Amino acid sequence: MLDKILDAPLSEWLKDTNDKEHIVISSRIRLARNFKDILFTNRNDEESLKKVDAIGKGLLSTLRQADSKEFSNISLDKLSDVERAALVEKHLISPALAEKLLYRGLIVSADGSVAIMVNEEDHLRIQTMEAGLNLRKAYEHAIVIDDAIEAKHSYAFHETYGYLTACPTNVGTGMRASVMLHLPALAMTEKINRLIRSIIQLGYSVRGLYGEGSEALGHIFQVSNQRTLGASEDETIEQLQKIVEGIVAEEQKCRTALQQGDVEAFEDRLWRSYGVLKYARRISGQEALSLLSDAQLGMDMGILPTWKSDVFNELVATTRPNFLSKYAEKDTMTSSERDSYRAKIIRQKLD
Secondary structure, three states, X not given: OHHHHHHOOOOHXXXXXXXOOOOEEEEEEEEEEOEOOOOOHHHOOHHHHHXXXXXXXXXXXXXXXXXXXXXXXXXXXXXXXXXXXXXXXXXXXXXXXXXXXXXXXXXXXXOOOEEEEEOOOOOEEEEEEEEOOOHHHHHHHHHHHHHHHHOOOOEOXXXXXXXXXXXXXXXXXXXXXXXEEEOHHHHHOOOHHHHHHHHHHOOEEEEEOOEOOOOOHHHEEEEEEOOOOOOOXXXXXXXXXXXXXXXXXXXXXXXXXXXXXXXXXXXHHHHHHHHHHHXXXXXOHHHHHHHHHHHHHHXXXXXXXXXXXXXXXXXXXXXXXXXXXXXXXXXXXXXXXXXXXXXXXXXXXXX
């Protein structure tokens, strides 16, 4: 199963999207959970880490029965640096979990829609993903997984404060709901920074492609809740849903504005981006994402020739440096080799 997950440019769950404008890419629910009477991961107690690792490895049959999917347990210390980094690029593990440490693991479903990080900041980080704006569906899926685990193993829970977590900012529901969005028009019209400030003032965070501390490469942003104490899961999901719908409306307004401004300059930029993607022999990772963002916008607006609906998401994953190395079956590649191979992959897709 690991080879299938690492080799697939696009997870199965991400192919099923009804967003024809490709603004909302995906929705994710993450639940932070710790087991009762076991020291938290950040205490770095080897005996506790071993206990949690053993619990994780023993969950496979429980998860299969609860979710009717095939699950696999992956010991991350057994993987190469490139393989762990590729899992980060596919949003299955966090950069923190990619560090080569003992007793860290990943429980993942065959379609990649469920990924449970073991011994990250908390004992478990249960993640469920859905294509498009489907927070409610992702949450219901997460609860199925969460309930199945809790039926076997008691969680650290306080009647007043809720689920107890290693970081105080996660205490309460322990839930982070997030939505990944592609917002090129807001970026082009230079309205994105003002929008981000407004979202932060509402108590939500805006991050880049790989979450906390990452850049918004290819005009891809993640919006998530920050508050986990004093607000229920339903309230959090409802509020984030409304915020995302507002962001989508702003992106649509900006797309209309671009068509009503200097149309020739706008179309020239999109066609130039498309031309470089189609014919370039070397492209850096950052340039590729920027050009792919322009090209997807041009296709969404009927200006450029269209490609299949999931090609943008696939190329965003495929053109990342570590996935490229895995795809090329080379553990080490020079910068020039990566740029050449990246350009080749893009040309082949466009053809």
